[in-house]
Amino acid sequence: MSLLHDAATGWLLATASLRARLAATLLTVALLAVGVALIIALLLVSRQLEAKSERDNAGIDLVVGAKGSPLQLILSSVYHVDIPTGNIPQADATRVAALPMVRRAVPLALGDSYRRFRIVGTDTGFDALYGLRVAAGTRAQRPMEAMLGAEVARTTGMAPGARFAGNHGLSDSAAGHTEESFIVTGVFAPTGSVADRLIVTPLDSVWHLHPSKVPPAGREPHAHGDANHDDADQDAAQRKITALLIQYASPLAAARLPREINAGSALQAASPAAEMTRLFGFLGIGIDTLRALAALIVVLASLGVFSALSAAMAERRGDLQLLRVLGAPRGVVCVSVLAQGAVIGLAGVILGLLSGHLAVEALGAGLARPQGIGLGGWTWAADEAWVVLVALAMALGASLMPAWRAYRTNLSAGLAEL
Amino acid sequence: MPLLAASRIGARHDAQDWVFPPLDLVVEPGQNTLILGPSGSGKTTLLNLLAGLALPAQGEVRFRDQSLAALDESARDRLRGRHMGFVLQRLHLIASLNVVDNILLAQRLAGSAPDPARARALLARLGLGVHAERMPAQLSQGEAQRVALARALVHRPSLILADEPTSALDDANCAAVISLLLEQAAAEGATLVAATHDARIKAHFSQVLSLPGRA
Numbered sequence: 001m002s003l004l005h006d007a008a009t010g011w012l013l014a015t016a017s018l019r020a021r022l023a024a025t026l027l028t029v030a031l032l033a034v035g036v037a038l039i040i041a042l043l044l045v046s047r048q049l050e051a052k053s054e055r056d057n058a059g060i061d062l063v064v065g066a067k068g069s070p071l072q073l074i075l076s077s078v079y080h081v082d083i084p085t086g087n088i089p090q091a092d093a094t095r096v097a098a099l100p101m102v103r104r105a106v107p108l109a110l111g112d113s114y115r116r117f118r119i120v121g122t123d124t125g126f127d128a129l130y131g132l133r134v135a136a137g138t139r140a141q142r143p144m145e146a147m148l149g150a151e152v153a154r155t156t157g158m159a160p161g162a163r164f165a166g167n168h169g170l171s172d173s174a175a176g177h178t179e180e181s182f183i184v185t186g187v188f189a190p191t192g193s194v195a196d197r198l199i200v201t202p203l204d205s206v207w208h209l210h211p212s213k214v215p216p217a218g219r220e221p222h223a224h225g226d227a228n229h230d231d232a233d234q235d236a237a238q239r240k241i242t243a244l245l246i247q248y249a250s251p252l253a254a255a256r257l258p259r260e261i262n263a264g265s266a267l268q269a270a271s272p273a274a275e276m277t278r279l280f281g282f283l284g285i286g287i288d289t290l291r292a293l294a295a296l297i298v299v300l301a302s303l304g305v306f307s308a309l310s311a312a313m314a315e316r317r318g319d320l321q322l323l324r325v326l327g328a329p330r331g332v333v334c335v336s337v338l339a340q341g342a343v344i345g346l347a348g349v350i351l352g353l354l355s356g357h358l359a360v361e362a363l364g365a366g367l368a369r370p371q372g373i374g375l376g377g378w379t380w381a382a383d384e385a386w387v388v389l390v391a392l393a394m395a396l397g398a399s400l401m402p403a404w405r406a407y408r409t410n411l412s413a414g415l416a417e418l
Numbered sequence: 419m420p421l422l423a424a425s426r427i428g429a430r431h432d433a434q435d436w437v438f439p440p441l442d443l444v445v446e447p448g449q450n451t452l453i454l455g456p457s458g459s460g461k462t463t464l465l466n467l468l469a470g471l472a473l474p475a476q477g478e479v480r481f482r483d484q485s486l487a488a489l490d491e492s493a494r495d496r497l498r499g500r501h502m503g504f505v506l507q508r509l510h511l512i513a514s515l516n517v518v519d520n521i522l523l524a525q526r527l528a529g530s531a532p533d534p535a536r537a538r539a540l541l542a543r544l545g546l547g548v549h550a551e552r553m554p555a556q557l558s559q560g561e562a563q564r565v566a567l568a569r570a571l572v573h574r575p576s577l578i579l580a581d582e583p584t585s586a587l588d589d590a591n592c593a594a595v596i597s598l599l600l601e602q603a604a605a606e607g608a609t610l611v612a613a614t615h616d617a618r619i620k621a622h623f624s625q626v627l628s629l630p631g632r633a
């Protein structure tokens with residue numbers, strides 16, 4: 001009971017002392033909050049980017065496309081953010097798809113867009129890959145029929161029956177296919193993956209629009225009057241696609257298939273997992289730098305706690321001694337200092353947690369459309385618990401020395417200096 | 419049973435000479451005592467020993483027949499908090515606590531529940547009723563000293579130790595403060611032991627212990 005009583009007295013003295021130096025207290029709390037918020041935000045963003053890239057991966061083990069940068073191949077055909085490396089003969093793709101090591105192969109023909117949403121020529125294997133279900137209308141079957149991803153439908157306001165003309169290239173400004181228009185037959189249910197922001201059409205649409213049988217992929221900006229457009233008479237053997245998305249029949253394929261394909265002259269095989277690991281490696285350097293900065297801020301904040309408490313101690317040396325004279329046991333005096341560190345630590349961490357999450361939520365809202373990465377602030381990363389614990393421990397640790405000095409407040413001087 | 423009994427006590431700072439020759443002092447309840455001596459004669463040192471803030475290098479101090487040296491430090495802290503009140507020369511109040519909280523602090527340190535009504539009644543009695551919510555920095559030195567007196571009384575101690583309570587005051591205030599101290603101590607049933615070099619107040623005490631000072 002007396003322990004509780006002492007703790008209450010220590011707490012009273014601590015809060016009084018914090019209030020008496022309100023400006024310094026708030027500054028220290030703010031500094032700690034900034035550091036914690038930054039770490040939390042980085043944590044949330046990188047976790048969500050990784051989760052997001054996993055969802056967009058959709059279990060694709062390998063992408064086969066034209067030779068060039070493997071990262072570019074992955075970014076363009078899995079994440080739909082970069083220009084494709086080029087096209088490959090459909091005959092070659094068919095040969096790869098028929099290999100026994102391949103469980104599923106989905107062709108992609110890329111290069112056109114509508115209001116910055118990419119138009120993807122593919123087959124129904126694409127639906128299985130991304131778990132796409134028809135939410136409205138019916139699945140597009142014939143050339144120039146189109147399915148809208150959930151977000152495309154929401155943004156453009158189009159519904160089954162609507163017509164639109166695609167643009168060459170992936171931006172609004174490129175020349176349009178004004179002579180030919182797509183008809184929307186259906187809308188996919190949302191998946192949370194990149195497929196929500198795609199327009200899906202049968203492969204034949206692309207060949208229909210590009211009589212050369214060559215999707216415009218890899219040669220943007222594409223202009224009409226291109227030499228290829230004049231020989232309208234090429235046959236199916238000369239058809240080209242942009243990429244082939246592959247799922248392995250067995251894990252063993254990972255060891256052989258990419259090597260076999262890359263050994264051939266015309267095709268390139270790249271693994272999304274490997275390329276993303278490489279990419280996050282690059283990003284990681286930036287994230288690590290920011291994280292180090294944030295850690296530095298937290299350390300600075302702890303030093304702030306230390307110097308604020310030490311300064312307060314120096315200022316309050318007389319007070320502490322008076323307390324001891326009045327009968328305050330060493331423990332009370334010590335607790336009154338520790339509690340100050342704890343209050344600053346808790347306030348800073350709670351404020352930091354809140355503002356970190358809020359910042360990510362705001363960032364997500366700012367980056368939302370149309371190439372949104374779906375960032376949200378109201379999720380928790382497991383590592384946050386560590387951030388909280390470490391920041392609290394540092395604030396408390398910083399108050400240990402001042403608290404010890406308070407504990408050691410010398411009584412031998414007694415009344416002499418009072 | 420005497421309130422305070424010191425026998426043959428002596429103190430040394432840092433293995434120097436004895437501060438004063440071995441001395442005896444008995445304070446009965448109600449026997450207000452003045453320790454008188456020039457600056458440096460060891461008055462504060464003696465008060466420290468009587469309060470249990472330091473232990474004598476020789477001899478023994480007993481408070482209500484309890485040897486202070488036989489208690490451990492935290493027990494002496496408790497005893498001081500419970501049974502003694504302090505009025506000091508300069509630093510009167512905890513700067514971060516307001517007037518009422520400064521007074522209530524003595525009750526907390528005495529291990530009893532804070533009683534704001536009693537604190538305010540004491541303040542009113544000392545003419546400080548309107549200052550209850552002020553911070554110490556907003557008080558004059560004299561007001562702060564009277565708040566300290568309220569704090570020294572609030573937990574109904576049996577002994578009030580005052581170190582140089584009047585040295586900074588002119589004659590009129592000196593007389594006023596010393597009568598206030600004695601009167602309030604008597605009203606609360608406490609005995610006053612004061613140390614001073616200020617011979618003006620000698621007449622108010624029933625017992626005077628003179629410290630010679632060094633040659």
Ligand SMILES: Nc1ncnc2c1ncn2[C@@H]1O[C@H](COP(=O)(O)OP(=O)(O)O)[C@@H](O)[C@H]1O
Pocket residue numbers: 412413416431432437455456457458459460461462463464
């Ligand atoms: N903490 C201390 N360390 C060393 N010497 C001290 C200390 N406190 C007091 N003294 C010395 O002890 C003597 C008595 O001091 P003090 O008790 O303060 O006298 P007074 O209160 O009568 O002025 C003085 O010579 C002083 O210098």
Ligand SMILES: [Mg+2]
Pocket residue numbers: 461462463581582
């Ligand atoms: Mg003195």
